[in-house]
Amino acid sequence: xxxxxxxxxxxxxxxxxxxxxxxxxxxxxxxxxxxxxxxxxxxxxxxxxxxxxxxxxxxxxxxxxxxxxxxxxxxxxxxxxxxxxxxxxxxxxxxxxxxxxxxxxxxxxxxxxxxxxxxxxxxxxxxxxxxxxxxxxxxxxxxxxxxxxxxxxxxxxxxxxxxxxxxxxxxxxxxxxxxxxxxxxxxxxxxxxxxxxxxxxxxxxxxxxxxxxxxxxxxxxxxxxxxxxxxxxxxxxxxxxxxxxxxxxxxxxxxxx
Numbered sequence: 001x002x003x004x005x006x007x008x009x010x011x012x013x014x015x016x017x018x019x020x021x022x023x024x025x026x027x028x029x030x031x032x033x034x035x036x037x038x039x040x041x042x043x044x045x046x047x048x049x050x051x052x053x054x055x056x057x058x059x060x061x062x063x064x065x066x067x068x069x070x071x072x073x074x075x076x077x078x079x080x081x082x083x084x085x086x087x088x089x090x091x092x093x094x095x096x097x098x099x100x101x102x103x104x105x106x107x108x109x110x111x112x113x114x115x116x117x118x119x120x121x122x123x124x125x126x127x128x129x130x131x132x133x134x135x136x137x138x139x140x141x142x143x144x145x146x147x148x149x150x151x152x153x154x155x156x157x158x159x160x161x162x163x164x165x166x167x168x169x170x171x172x173x174x175x176x177x178x179x180x181x182x183x184x185x186x187x188x189x190x191x192x193x194x195x196x197x198x199x200x201x202x203x204x205x206x207x208x209x210x211x212x213x214x215x216x217x218x219x220x221x222x223x224x225x226x227x228x229x230x231x232x233x234x235x236x237x238x239x240x241x242x243x244x245x246x247x248x249x250x251x252x253x254x255x256x257x
Contacts, residue, residue, distance in 0.1 A: 007195040009148050012073075012112070015190050016042065018143055019114050019159065020071060026132050028067055028125045038129055040069040045117045045183065066179065067120040067129060075113040079189070082109035092152065101201050104148065107191035113162075116184045126180050133184070137161035148193055158189045205229045222251050 026038040047070075088106040120126035140158040147153045163185040208223035226249040236242035 005195060009193050009196075011147060011190070011192055014145050014147070015112055015157075015188050016073070018145055018157070019186070019188060022141070022143065022159070023069060023071070023116065023133065026069075026129055028128045036067065036125075038067050038069060040071065042072060043070050044072050045070065045115070045181070067118070067125045069116060069118050069129070071114055071116045073112060074115045074185075075111075077111045077113075079109040079111045082189070082191075084109075090153065099201050099203060100198055102196055102198050104153075104196050105194050107147070107193045110190050110192055112188040112190045114186045114188060116186065118182055118184070120180045123180060126182070130182075134161075134164065137164075139164075147191065148196065155191065160187045160189070161185075162187055203231060203234065225250050 020040055020042060023040050026040075028036040028038060030036065084106045086105070089103050090106070091101050091103045118126060118129050120129070137160070139162075140160045142156050142158050145155050145157050147155045161184065163183070205228070207227045207229075209225040209227075210223050228247045228249070230245055232243045232245040
């Protein structure tokens with residue numbers, strides 16, 4: 001199938017924002033009662049380690065103070081276990097026009113792997129951060145994301161913690177700059193959607209009855225009976241509580257010769 005038109009649902013961006021927001025707001029409380037916010041930003045571990053090593057004075061109020069966290073997407077993989085019908089569709093009525101419906105095919109399931117890295121100058125800060133994360137993953141934590149804004153499609157997305165082992169590395173010699181850091185690996189059970197399409201809703205159905213004659217024999221032939229069905233009220237939306245009105249019309253026919 002060829003891609004014939006541009007579409008962009010910002011799906012991956014939403015997963016990145018949601019994952020980062022999940023760990024935003026963690027704090028560390030020092031023995032003197034000082035509360036330290038733990039900032040988090042997107043970027044690779046190598047990038048942040050390089051930045052931290054260029055800022056050896058960790059006591060100054062600067063953007064690279066410790067403790068802090070970073071995260072990054074490490075892998076995307078198609079999830080065969082969550083595969084659904086390739087021809088299944090979702091339909092939603094346009095909230096601004098009750099004669100138009102929008103559709104999209106069922107999403108394609110993808111596992112999105114994230115690595116969350118914790119950086120700390122000492123074990124006391126590191127363990128506080130670590131302990132504020134672990135209790136929420138059993139091993140999954142669900143968040144709700146609006147996958148497609150134009151259709152108000154809400155999806156419960158599990159975030160699974162794959163690695164809960166404490167792994168800490170001391171970068172540098174004993175008399176040099178040192179950072180305790182460890183990676184926590186997660187999998188987001190996400191989905192990717194194709195292009196969104198609009199279709200006119202059927203708001204009127206007309207059925208003609210003819211005996212012994214079809215419109216293909218004579219397209220201009222007058223039917224014997226016509227049934228016209230419309231929603232009641234005619235301004236009803238697809239998800240409203242409404243009924244139907246039917247109008248029956250009988251047309252005179254010439255008697256047989």
